[in-house]
Amino acid sequence: MSENPVYAKKDFVPDQEVKWCPGCGDYAILSSVQMAMTKIGKTKEEICFISGIGCSSRFPYYMNTYGMHTIHGRAPAFATGLKLTNPKLAVWIVTGDGDGLSIGGNHLIHLLRRNPDVNVILFNNEIYGLTKGQYSPTSRPGLVTKSSPFGAVDRPFSIASLAMGAGSTFFARTIDTDPKHMIEVFQAASEHKGTSMIEVFQNCIIFNDKVHDEITNRANRDDTTLRLEHGKPMIFGKEKNMGIRLNGHSPEVVKIGENGITEKDLIVHDEASVFLGHLLGAMERPDFPVPLGVIKKVTAPTFDDGIIDQIKMVKEKKGPGNMEKLLNSGDTWEVK
Amino acid sequence: MENVVIRFSGDSGDGMQLTGTQFSNTSAIMGNDISTFPDFPAEIRAPQGTIAGVSGFQVHFGSGEINTPGDEPDVLVAMNPAALKSNLSQLKKGGTIIANTDAFTEENFKKCGYPGDPLGTPELEQYKIIKAKITTQTLEALKDVALDSKGKGRCKNFYALGMTYFMFGRDPETTIKWIKEKFGKNQLLVDANVTALKAGINFAETIEEIISPFKIPPAKIAPGKYRQINGNTATALGFIQATQAAGIKLFLGSYPITPASDILHELSKHKNFGVTTFQAEDEIAAICSAIGASFAGGLGITTSSGPGIALKGEAMGLAVMYEVPLVVVNVQRGGPSTGLPTKTEQSDLYQAVYGRNGECPMIVIAASRPSDCFHMAFEASRLALEMMTPVMLLSDGYIANGAEPWEIPDLKKDYLKIKTRFVDPLHPPKGDEKYLPYKRNELLVRPWAIPGTKGFEHRIGGLEKEDETGNVSYDPINHEKMVNIRAQKVANTAEIIPQQEVFGDSTGEVLVISWGGTYGSTYMAVKKLREEGKKVSLMHLRYINPMPKNVGEIIKGFKKVIVCELNKGQMKTIINANFKCNAKGYNKVQGLPFKISELVQAIGAEL
Numbered sequence: 001m002s003e004n005p006v007y008a009k010k011d012f013v014p015d016q017e018v019k020w021c022p023g024c025g026d027y028a029i030l031s032s033v034q035m036a037m038t039k040i041g042k043t044k045e046e047i048c049f050i051s052g053i054g055c056s057s058r059f060p061y062y063m064n065t066y067g068m069h070t071i072h073g074r075a076p077a078f079a080t081g082l083k084l085t086n087p088k089l090a091v092w093i094v095t096g097d098g099d100g101l102s103i104g105g106n107h108l109i110h111l112l113r114r115n116p117d118v119n120v121i122l123f124n125n126e127i128y129g130l131t132k133g134q135y136s137p138t139s140r141p142g143l144v145t146k147s148s149p150f151g152a153v154d155r156p157f158s159i160a161s162l163a164m165g166a167g168s169t170f171f172a173r174t175i176d177t178d179p180k181h182m183i184e185v186f187q188a189a190s191e192h193k194g195t196s197m198i199e200v201f202q203n204c205i206i207f208n209d210k211v212h213d214e215i216t217n218r219a220n221r222d223d224t225t226l227r228l229e230h231g232k233p234m235i236f237g238k239e240k241n242m243g244i245r246l247n248g249h250s251p252e253v254v255k256i257g258e259n260g261i262t263e264k265d266l267i268v269h270d271e272a273s274v275f276l277g278h279l280l281g282a283m284e285r286p287d288f289p290v291p292l293g294v295i296k297k298v299t300a301p302t303f304d305d306g307i308i309d310q311i312k313m314v315k316e317k318k319g320p321g322n323m324e325k326l327l328n329s330g331d332t333w334e335v336k
Numbered sequence: 337m338e339n340v341v342i343r344f345s346g347d348s349g350d351g352m353q354l355t356g357t358q359f360s361n362t363s364a365i366m367g368n369d370i371s372t373f374p375d376f377p378a379e380i381r382a383p384q385g386t387i388a389g390v391s392g393f394q395v396h397f398g399s400g401e402i403n404t405p406g407d408e409p410d411v412l413v414a415m416n417p418a419a420l421k422s423n424l425s426q427l428k429k430g431g432t433i434i435a436n437t438d439a440f441t442e443e444n445f446k447k448c449g450y451p452g453d454p455l456g457t458p459e460l461e462q463y464k465i466i467k468a469k470i471t472t473q474t475l476e477a478l479k480d481v482a483l484d485s486k487g488k489g490r491c492k493n494f495y496a497l498g499m500t501y502f503m504f505g506r507d508p509e510t511t512i513k514w515i516k517e518k519f520g521k522n523q524l525l526v527d528a529n530v531t532a533l534k535a536g537i538n539f540a541e542t543i544e545e546i547i548s549p550f551k552i553p554p555a556k557i558a559p560g561k562y563r564q565i566n567g568n569t570a571t572a573l574g575f576i577q578a579t580q581a582a583g584i585k586l587f588l589g590s591y592p593i594t595p596a597s598d599i600l601h602e603l604s605k606h607k608n609f610g611v612t613t614f615q616a617e618d619e620i621a622a623i624c625s626a627i628g629a630s631f632a633g634g635l636g637i638t639t640s641s642g643p644g645i646a647l648k649g650e651a652m653g654l655a656v657m658y659e660v661p662l663v664v665v666n667v668q669r670g671g672p673s674t675g676l677p678t679k680t681e682q683s684d685l686y687q688a689v690y691g692r693n694g695e696c697p698m699i700v701i702a703a704s705r706p707s708d709c710f711h712m713a714f715e716a717s718r719l720a721l722e723m724m725t726p727v728m729l730l731s732d733g734y735i736a737n738g739a740e741p742w743e744i745p746d747l748k749k750d751y752l753k754i755k756t757r758f759v760d761p762l763h764p765p766k767g768d769e770k771y772l773p774y775k776r777n778e779l780l781v782r783p784w785a786i787p788g789t790k791g792f793e794h795r796i797g798g799l800e801k802e803d804e805t806g807n808v809s810y811d812p813i814n815h816e817k818m819v820n821i822r823a824q825k826v827a828n829t830a831e832i833i834p835q836q837e838v839f840g841d842s843t844g845e846v847l848v849i850s851w852g853g854t855y856g857s858t859y860m861a862v863k864k865l866r867e868e869g870k871k872v873s874l875m876h877l878r879y880i881n882p883m884p885k886n887v888g889e890i891i892k893g894f895k896k897v898i899v900c901e902l903n904k905g906q907m908k909t910i911i912n913a914n915f916k917c918n919a920k921g922y923n924k925v926q927g928l929p930f931k932i933s934e935l936v937q938a939i940g941a942e943l
Contacts, residue, residue: 014795016807045790050628060795061808066787068631069797070624071654077589077621081628081636082787084612085587089632089787107624110617307612314607321609323577327744331510332563333365 007038014064025176025202026055029123030062032179033092036186037065042090048082049092050075052099055130056123056202059094073104076111076120080303083116087304090190091118097138098128101157105137112166112195116303119189119196123176124159125204126211133207145207159199160281160295164274170196171277172294175225176203177216181292188294194302215290224285228293233266236289244288251279253288271297339369339398340552341406342500344493345423346415346436347384348377348391351493355413356393358497362510363397364564364741367554370397371856373405373738373929378594378678385439385447390422399555403705403856405738407931411503413496415439415470418448424459432464434499436492438471466546468539470495477535481528491532498536503549508533560743567706567735567853568595570742571639571665572602574713576609577747579635581714582721582754587629588613588637589622591644594677595733596667599639619647623664627651630660631796633758633786635717639665642684643674646691652726653692654798656822659774659782661720663713664698668732668852670927679927680734682852683903688728689881689910695819697826699723700881702730702852707742709735712878715833718754723829724781725822730880732902734929735853757784764791774806779832780825827882836884840866840873846942847894849919851877851907854930858900861935870943877907883914891917896942898922900935 012034020026037047047065051057053072060067066089070078075093083091093111100108100122111120127145128134134147138159142151163171170192174185182200189196201212215224226236226244234244235256243266245254254261270276277296284290315321342359344352353374360372375392382389396406408428414420416439427433440453455465474492475485494515501508512530519525540547565573579586590600590613604613612629616622619640626636638648645666655662668684670676688700699719703712709731716729745751757777765771771792774782785792794806802809803817838847839862850858855876862874875890877883891897891911897919899908905921912919922938924930 043790045788045793048787049795061797063795064793066793067795068628068658069795069799070627071650071798074620074624074651077616077624078628078631080614080616080621081587081589081625081630082632083628084614084625085585085629085632085634086786086788106617107621110621307614311607311610311612315610318608321576321580321606321611323573323580323609323747326573326606327563327747328561330563331361331365332561332744333367334561335367335557335559 004041005043007044009034009038011044012037012064014062016061018062019058020055021206023205024055025125025204026123028176028179029121029182029200029202030059032182033121033186034063035179036183036190039183039187040090040190046088047090047092049094050079050082051094052104053130054096054099054128056094056096057099073099073102074107075099076104076107079118080111080114080116083118083304084307087117087308093118093120094123095120096123097126097136101137101159101162109162109166112163112168112197114303115167115169115194115300117193117195119198121186121198121200122159123200123202125202125208127204127208129204129207158281158284161278163197164278164281164296168197168296169194169298169300170294171281171296172196173199173201173290173292175201175212175216175292185293188297192297194300214285224289226289226291228269228280228291228295230269230271230294233263233268235263235266251283251288271295274298338400339396339402339406340411340504340550341394341396341409342411342413343392343394343409343423344413344496345390345392345419346493348379348381348389349384350391350415351490352391352393352415355493355497356395358511358514359500359506360395360397360739361514361564362501362506363395364562365510366507367557368397368399368552369402369555369557369741370395371402371405371738371740372396373734376678383447385416385418385444387418387422387448390419392419392423397552399553401555403860404929404932407933411500413500415492415496417444417450417454420454421448421450427463429462430464432466433460434466434468434496436470436496437467438469466543468499473535473539474532477531478528481524481531483524483528488528491528494529494532495536498533499540501533502537502540503547505549505551508537557741558743562741562743564739565707565710565742566737566739567703567709567731568598568667568737569602570707570709571703571713571729571731572599572606574710575603575637575663575717576606576611577710577751578714578717578754580609581751582635582717582756584756585629585634586611586637587626587634588639589616589625589629590614590639591616591619591622593619593641593644595669595736596639596641596644596665598736599665599667619644620651623648623651627655627658627660627662630655630662631658631786633784635661635663635721637663637665639667641667641669642671642687645684645687649692652698653694653696655726656692656696656698657798658796659724659822661724662726663716663720663729664726665729665731667736668730676927678733680732680853680929681903681925681927682732682854682901683906683925684730685880685903685906685910688730695823697823698881699725699727699826699829700730701727701879702877703735704852704855704876704878706735706738706740708878710742710745714751719829719832721754721756722781722832723779723825724757724784725826730852732853757781759783759785759789759792761789770805772804772806774801775804776821779828780821830882830885833879833884835886836875836877836890838873838875838890841871842873842890843893844871844873845894846872846896846898846939847891848872848874848939849877849897849899849907849911850874850901851880854900854902857930857932857935860932861939864932864936865939865943870940872939872943888915891915896920898939898942900930900938902930
């Protein structure tokens with residue numbers, strides 16, 4: 001669209017009652033997405049939200065745009081068909097750690113591999129909420145739930161590492177307690193051409209309350225998270241005196257001013273570096289602060305462009321399709 | 337001799353499919369009626385010389401009416417002992433065997449379990465055997481061609497083809513033209529194959545007395561322009577024509593599976609029609625992408641076979657709930673589970689009609705023969721678009737791979753326009769008015785508003801929805817109402833499908849009911865019995881759910897009903913449940929099509 005539509009947040013609020021639990025982190029994400037939608041330069045009718053099944057997947061009902069609430073884990077497949085059929089649409093997939101990584105894991109990795117120009121918001125609360133509290137593929141080992149009364153034995157996924165491995169061209173992280181950061185990240189995702197994957201740390205107040213407390217509470221969040229900025233050294237901590245340095249092949253946490261370490265020794269964040277993306281994806285608690293913001297943003301051909309260009313190329317080569325001609329081609333014969 | 341059945345059989349690498357295709361093309365162009373069927377193993381290249389590696393291609397051609405690839409071959413071309421062994425029981429008593437004696441070696445006898453040379457044993461006494469050193473004579477004929485002996489050996493199928501061309505007076509020009517087009521850039525291969533073909537013809541001529549050639553005059557075929565077509569190609573082309581007629585994009589989401597993959601292959605060739613083909617990561621993604629495409633305003637299509645259809649069940653339910661157009665093709669094969677991937681069966685009828693959770697009715701239609709796949713693919717698309725609901729199109733391995741002549745249809749007359757239910761984008765709801773995505777017309781069909789259309793923004797989902805608004809609703813009375821509306825909508829499809837036709841009189845002793853890909857056999861069997869003066873008629877169903885409105889009336893006109901199908905009696909059960917006519921079944925579940933002779937016998941026993 002050439003004209004830039006002017007919207008207020010309320011334009012994206014439909015008349016439907018929102019039915020998440022009081023205090024759920026989803027409310028803040030919804031509000032931030034509605035706010036972000038006023039800033040992405042797309043008209044309401046060009047936006048489509050697509051979800052699978054789960055608490056997060058009720059999301060499309062709460063957005064006054066076009067929307068599809070689909071089946072468990074398959075939203076990326078629906079989104080691919082939608083985008084290929086109408087590439088002008090701004091397509092937003094909303095999923096969770098169960099929907100996107102367990103039942104829908106296959107679709108998610110293939111989406112990232114193909115890189116259609118769509119956005120994925122994955123709410124990670126490390127639990128199944130809608131089925132009332134079973135451990136998920138991101139739950140930490142030992143988590144006691146209804147289906148793991150003696151503690152979960154599974155090892156969890158690192159969503160970032162999984163996305164990097166699948167060839168994600170845009171990966172970002174944000175937290176449900178920080179609306180400003182969420183809006184920035186959603187805008188950055190919208191601007192990226194290709195599949196933008198956003199992991200949102202989200203709190204499930206009922207079944208996994210305070211699961212992200214270590215990185216969200218005011219007392220230590222500055223020490224447990226690393227806010228990434230492209231082109232800036234990796235500095236964190238309340239006193240802004242901690243940093244990440246490369247020691248051989250591995251990153252390490254260092255204190256600026258100790259042992260002669262200065263800002264110049266720290267890794268400078270480069271969104272366009274595939275290697276740095278893998279490194280940041282592998283940085284986990286408790287050894288490292290959790291990287292937040294845009295971890296990776298690289299340019300790669302999109303699936304939708306590839307498909308459209310190929311159709312265009314074949315049309316130019318063979319001429320537009322003519323069924324009459326096609327049926328009469330090859331071996332035909334006349335019976336008199 | 338009016339009609340002849342010939343079967344080319346050899347190792348999967350021997351080029352038998354190509355040989356059979358050439359024979360059938362030549363016969364069609366010479367004015368014969370034809371029907372063909374390839375029979376190949378699921379393994380791509382099973383060990384050479386073994387029964388598992390035998391690949392066959394059967395051609396039924398002649399001057400009379402032909403509707404099937406033929407019950408029993410009159411002539412068997414056996415390129416090795418395994419080909420003889422695996423086909424002998426099907427060969428007509430007194431039939432002719434052309435044997436490539438070069439391959440009749442001790443080693444090959446062992447590989448397929450013959451104790452010694454079967455030629456000349458009492459088992460073969462009742463057949464006419466023509467021995468030919470096909471391999472060595474091909475090499476001899478090509479001794480001056482600068483190809484290695486492996487390359488020369490590959491031409492032996494054309495030598496065999498040449499022999500059959502002489503035997504049935506076939507004009508080799510069509511094949512020579514084809515060879516030139518196919519190998520045009522490689523003059524060596526052109527020379528080698530043409531030389532082998534001619535050598536085969538010449539050899540047969542020299543042994544004319546043994547071979548005793550037949551004359552097969554052209555068939556009486558309605559005037560018009562014809563081409564050959566198999567079911568999978570016809571299905572693909574029918575879909576393209578339908579989306580052109582509806583003025584919308586065709587989106588195919590598919591995952592490779594035998595015997596449906598050729599529809600994906602065919603559609604992938606035709607991107608210049610604006611066709612999008614998406615080879616998805618699995619069967620589920622394939623159908624889900626198609627539903628996404630339909631939400632966006634295209635016609636979403638997904639093609640598969642039984643095991644893949646099982647995986648798509650949940651998504652089909654969603655499309656029923658959404659009420660969006662969608663076509664699901666099941667090219668049926670032998671089941672259950674992986675079953676018999678390359679063999680034919682009709683055992684997915686229950687799956688098509690009932691195989692989803694909840695009260696989940698779908699329109700089900702079935703193609704009756706290879707060329708009918710074009711029409712029924714068009715029909716499936718038309719019904720999906722006009723009724724805004726998913727449609728299951730049933731085909732099967734037999735008609736999907738079988739080929740026959742097809743009079744090229746008049747597109748402008750019969751396939752020109754399909755109605756769509758798009759909202760008028762120039763008249764969005766005004767003021768407080770809201771778009772009601774589930775407000776219905778007289779057939780209970782809802783409107784289609786697609787993303788990008790201003791003022792019609794709405795959300796759809798798999799949760800039960802409130803009547804008209806489509807908002808999520810858990811209200812018990814509303815749920816029952818919606819279940820009834822969706823069922824009634826599918827039932828209303830009967831208003832826009834043609835009346836059921838009957839072959840034969842509208843009343844009589846026995847009504848034979850068949851459906852889908854068995855039409856050629858059941859029609860020929862009933863025709864034969866009627867020629868004998870029997871009071872038997874055929875009702876062949878192509879519209880299965882709902883059935884045409886006059887089906888019940890037709891059934892009432894007969895004393896007995898017999899349902900012939902390649903399963904354990906699924907259509908029989910549906911017919912008895914709906915029409916209480918105490919129908920009997922004639923069933924076969926061997927992965928093979930019906931023979932006309934067995935049907936004549938089974939139906940005849942009821943008269």
